[in-house]
Amino acid sequence: MKFNDAVSGLFLAALALVVIAWSRTFPPMPGQFVGPGLFPTLIGCGMLAGAGLLILRGWNARAVVPWVALDDWIKTPRLAGHFALILGLTLAYILFSEQIGFLALAFALLAGLCAIGGVRWWVNLLSSVIGVLAVYYMFERVLRVPLPRGELFDFLPY
Amino acid sequence: MQNLINAADLLFRYDVMFTIVVTSFFGLFVGAMPGLTATMATALLVPFTFFMEPVPAIAAIVTATAMAIFSGDIPGALLRIPGTPASAAYVDEAYAMTLKGQADQALGAGLVFSAIGGLFGTAVLIWAAPALAEVALKFSSFEYFWLSCLGLTCAVLIATDRPLKGLIALCIGLLIACVGVNNPAGYQRFTFGVSDLLGGISFIPVLIGMFAVPEVLRSATDHGRGARIAQVRIDSVFRHMGRYAWKYKLGIVRGSTIGTLIGALPGAGADIAAWVTYAVSKKFSKESEKFGTGHIEGIIESGSANNAALAGAWVPAMVFGIPGDSITAIAIGVLYMKGLNPGPTLFINKPDAVYAIFMVFVLANLLMIPMGWIAIKSAKQILRVPKEILMPFILLNCIVGAYAIDNTVFGVTLMLFFGIIAFAMEENDFPVGPAILGLVLGPLVEENFIKSLIKSDGQLLQFFDRPIAGSLGVVTLAIWLLPPAFLLWRRWKR
Numbered sequence: 112m113k114f115n116d117a118v119s120g121l122f123l124a125a126l127a128l129v130v131i132a133w134s135r136t137f138p139p140m141p142g143q144f145v146g147p148g149l150f151p152t153l154i155g156c157g158m159l160a161g162a163g164l165l166i167l168r169g170w171n172a173r174a175v176v177p178w179v180a181l182d183d184w185i186k187t188p189r190l191a192g193h194f195a196l197i198l199g200l201t202l203a204y205i206l207f208s209e210q211i212g213f214l215a216l217a218f219a220l221l222a223g224l225c226a227i228g229g230v231r232w233w234v235n236l237l238s239s240v241i242g243v244l245a246v247y248y249m250f251e252r253v254l255r256v257p258l259p260r261g262e263l264f265d266f267l268p269y
Numbered sequence: 270m271q272n273l274i275n276a277a278d279l280l281f282r283y284d285v286m287f288t289i290v291v292t293s294f295f296g297l298f299v300g301a302m303p304g305l306t307a308t309m310a311t312a313l314l315v316p317f318t319f320f321m322e323p324v325p326a327i328a329a330i331v332t333a334t335a336m337a338i339f340s341g342d343i344p345g346a347l348l349r350i351p352g353t354p355a356s357a358a359y360v361d362e363a364y365a366m367t368l369k370g371q372a373d374q375a376l377g378a379g380l381v382f383s384a385i386g387g388l389f390g391t392a393v394l395i396w397a398a399p400a401l402a403e404v405a406l407k408f409s410s411f412e413y414f415w416l417s418c419l420g421l422t423c424a425v426l427i428a429t430d431r432p433l434k435g436l437i438a439l440c441i442g443l444l445i446a447c448v449g450v451n452n453p454a455g456y457q458r459f460t461f462g463v464s465d466l467l468g469g470i471s472f473i474p475v476l477i478g479m480f481a482v483p484e485v486l487r488s489a490t491d492h493g494r495g496a497r498i499a500q501v502r503i504d505s506v507f508r509h510m511g512r513y514a515w516k517y518k519l520g521i522v523r524g525s526t527i528g529t530l531i532g533a534l535p536g537a538g539a540d541i542a543a544w545v546t547y548a549v550s551k552k553f554s555k556e557s558e559k560f561g562t563g564h565i566e567g568i569i570e571s572g573s574a575n576n577a578a579l580a581g582a583w584v585p586a587m588v589f590g591i592p593g594d595s596i597t598a599i600a601i602g603v604l605y606m607k608g609l610n611p612g613p614t615l616f617i618n619k620p621d622a623v624y625a626i627f628m629v630f631v632l633a634n635l636l637m638i639p640m641g642w643i644a645i646k647s648a649k650q651i652l653r654v655p656k657e658i659l660m661p662f663i664l665l666n667c668i669v670g671a672y673a674i675d676n677t678v679f680g681v682t683l684m685l686f687f688g689i690i691a692f693a694m695e696e697n698d699f700p701v702g703p704a705i706l707g708l709v710l711g712p713l714v715e716e717n718f719i720k721s722l723i724k725s726d727g728q729l730l731q732f733f734d735r736p737i738a739g740s741l742g743v744v745t746l747a748i749w750l751l752p753p754a755f756l757l758w759r760r761w762k763r
Contacts, residue, residue, distance in 0.1 A: 112696060119697055123437060130444060133459070140454045145722050147456035150715040151447045158440040164433055182696075184490035193489035197664065201685050204668055205678045213669075220668075221661045228657030235658075242662045246669055254320045256673040 113180045117169025124162035131155035193227045200224065212261020213251075217243045276624030279324045280632070288325040289332050289629075293636055296336030297644040300343075301651045302659065303350040304484055307337035307539070308595045312480040313663070315473050315603060316670030323607035324625045330603060331579075331626070332633040334596050335387055338539050338575050339641050342379035342568075343648045346372050347501070355539035355575040358547040358567075365563030367501055376648075377506035378513060378565050379572045380641040382521060385514075386573025387634035389525035390532065390580030394587075395627045397533075398616070401588045405613035410724065411732055413589070414717040415741035417710050420535030420591040422748050424706045434699045441694075442707020443714070445470050451712060453719045465679045472602045474671040474683035475708060479701050480595075481667045482688025488660040506645055513569060520550055520570040528574030532581025535706075538594025542578035547571040580630055587611050587623070590713060595702045598709045 131152050139146030169176065184190040200220045208216055221239035230238070250256040279285070292314065299310040310333045318326035341353030342363060349364035351357040356379075366375040408416075425435040448459045449469030460466040514521065524546040531542040550570035551560045560567055582593025583600075590611035592598035604611050609622055616623055644651065671684035691701050725731035733739040 112693075114697055119699075127440075130459075137454075137456055137458065143723060144727060145719055147452050147454040147458055149722075150452070150718065151444065151458065154440050154443045154447070158437060158444075161433055161437040161440065165437070168433075182490065190490055194486060197486060197489055198685070198689070201664070201668060201681070205681050205685065208678055217665055217669075220665055224661035224664070225658055228661070230655065230657050238658045238662075242658075242665065246662075246665055250669050250673060254317070254673065256669070257676055258669065258672070 112182060112185065115169045115173065115176045115178045116165045117173065118178055120162045120165030120167075120169055124159055124166065127155045127159035127162055131159070189227070193224070196223055196227055208259040208261070210262050212263065213258035214243060214247065215261060215263075217246065272620040272624050275621035276628055279621060279625045280328070280628050284322075285325045285328055288321065288329050289632065289636065292329040292333040293336050293633075293640045296333030297340040297640060298651060299333070300337030300340030300352045301644060301648065302654070302656075303344045303348065303352055304488065304656070305663075306353045306480075306484075307334045307341070307355065308599070309480050309484060310334065310337045311596050311599045312476045313666060313670065315476060315599060316673050318603050319473070319606065319674060323604075323609050323622060324629075326603055326607055327600065327609075327626050328629040328633075330596070330600050331629045332636070334579055335383075335576060335630075335633045335637060336640060336644075338579060339380060339383040339572075339637055340644050342376060342383075342572065343645060344652060346375045346379070347648060347652065353540075355543050355578075357540065358543035358571050361561060362563060362565075362567050365561065366565065366568075367563075369563045370501065371563065371565075372501040373503045373506050373645075374509060374565060375563075375568060376503065376645045377508070377510055378568050380506065380638065380645065381510045381514070382524075382569045382573040383576040383641075384634045384637045385521060386525045386528055387576035387580060387637065388631065389522075389573070390529045390577035391627065391630040391634060393529045393577075394580045394583050394630065397584050398587050398623075401584065402613040402616040405588050406617075408589075408613070408737070409735065410717040410720040411735055411738035412741060414714065414721050414732070415738055415745055416589055417591060417714040417717065419741055419745045419748075420585065420589075421703075421706060421710060421714070422745060423535045423537060424703045426748065426752075431698055431700065434697075435703045438694065438699045438701065439703040439707045441690075442704035442709075443711045444707075445475065445704070446708050446711025447715075453716055465677070470708075471674055471680060471683060472606075472708065473674050474680040475687045476599055476602070476705065477667045477671050478684040478687030479691040479705060481663060482684060483692040483695055483701075485660050485664045485667070486688065486692045488656055503645060503648070506642055513565060517566055517569050520554075520566060521573050523549065523553075524570035524572075524574040525577040528577030529581035531574075532578030532593050533584045535585055535591050535593055537578075538582060538596065539575035539578040542581075543571040543575040546574035576634070583626075583630075587615065587626070588613060592706055592709055595705055598702075598705050601709055 137148035341356035
């Protein structure tokens with residue numbers, strides 16, 4: 112999704128203003144004339160200036176550059192679905208890994224994404240199982256990272 | 270001498286050698302896969318380096334990136350798709366050679382002269398870094414402040430073709446660095462009441478998010494079948510290389526020198542080095558009319574330049590803690606994580622580690638020859654690995670890598686958040702590199718700025734009092750102010 116520079120500029124200008132306003136509320140260091148707000152304020156000002164120029168540039172180009180342009184992939188259900196699945200499965204990992212555990216969620220992630228990518232089912236099954244076990248072995252056994260076991264699978268021996 | 274022996278003791282161990290060999294294969298594979306960059310290879314390696322000793326951790330990064338920059342030439346020659354941006358400059362030339370049945374020579378030149386360029390850059394690193402460190406020992410917060418500003422300016426102006434968007438990306442990186450209590454006042458900034466943000470935003474999840482996740486997302490938006498591999502026989506990779514080395518000796522030295530210098534410029538890396546040297550090679554060549562038709566001269570010069578740039582980028586990184594490119598920005602993060610804080614004192618406090626890093630560069634570039642030969646011979650198999658299987662696997666590694674830093678899903682949340690931000694930035698032509706440089710340099714700039722302000726009691730002219738600080742300050746201000754001034758003057762004249 113491509114935005115006209117004026118749209119991006121407006122968003123960035125708003126962000127810069129929030130940063131500047133928030134930074135002005137930070138107290139100065141005891142006994143000093145500077146404080147923790149100075150540096151973020153300066154960055155905010157730099158960003159605001161940059162955003163201003165961006166708005167100007169976008170406004171001048173408004174005749175040829177639309178405010179928002181949707182890429183072709185967003186209009187193709189399979190590609191948009193693939194994109195959404197990557198985000199959805201990662202979000203699912205964040206939300207449910209403690210309950211469901213690494214092995215099941217990692218398998219769902221690999222198998223789901225391979226499936227939507229058009230990988231044949233038996234290749235998908237094989238590569239997903241090998242992929243999950245390889246990552247599990249590398250991180251859990253070699254690097255000793257305690258990957259989430261999952262409350263639902265507490266009964267399993269691993 | 271004792272330092273050298275200690276460094277050799279740190280380096281020539283089974284576990285370090287094993288790490289170097291494994292990361293060589295990893296770097297070669299990532300570099301050879303179109304769409305996966307040397308920076309992404311580094312980002313994916315960082316979670317593993319978290320669990321390593323300092324020397325193998327740095328060895329892993331140096332080896333993987335050197336190999337990846339070379340192996341980016343492989344799909345360039347066989348598919349006309351550069352494996353990494355550093356190979357893009359001469360991809361048409363290499364492919365034209367392949368069509369003429371000279372793929373082995375194109376790849377051989379890429380391999381041999383990458384190693385030579387890498388060794389040249391390493392020699393400069395070994396010579397220049399300790400000498401510069403002597404000078405840098407006398408630096409105060411004023412010099413460091415201007416040096417960081419100069420570095421960030423170069424990152425915006427030289428490293429990107431869109432300085433305005435580069436500037437905004439840099440501000441985003443600097444703002445990310447402001448989160449948490451890691452500021453001179455120790456005050457809680459922009460934490461939104463989230464306790465996980467108190468210590469600041471973890472560098473590794475941001476890195477993985479910004480460099481690896483967008484590639485995975487982009488792969489989803491493009492389901493085009495892979496390009497056809499050129500049907501060629503690759504016989505003797507090393508044939509004629511001695512003859513080429515003699516014939517183009519001047520070009521090799523010129524390419525390696527320019528490559529090292531561009532690498533050492535903060536913000537500019539291997540890809541810019543390759544573009545510049547390819548253009549220089551064409552300009553000064555006696556056979557410039559042959560460029561573009563499958564002529565090996567440009568490949569030799571820019572192939573040596575991009576690997577020389579890798580080592581060159583480590584000069585400001587090790588001496589001043591200012592990254593030469595995105596890869597050294599990541600490496601600086603790893604150096605801090607491992608207690609090898611970059612700066613001139615590193616050369617005094619940990620000389621054995623410094624020498625070990627130098628040795629790693631030499632070793633990696635020598636190892637490139639046999640490893641690269643294996644990669645070239647197995648190129649067709651590497652290029653057949655389906656992206657539909659590889660990308661989900663990379664995503665899983667990103668998730669686990671981000672989780673492994675402090676064993677919480679908060680790292681994964683950060684990774685996803687910054688991955689989406691970086692994807693949106695790149696879709697709208699905002700470069701991500703300056704954001705990472707801002708993230709790494711932010712604390713250094715702020716600390717030296719506040720320190721200098723307090724020392725000078727708010728008198729800004731004192732920022733120019735010391736000779737080196739003054740010169741750096743004037744140069745930096747000139748770079749900031751002269752281009753817009755010229756622009757306004759030209760408009761006014763019209």
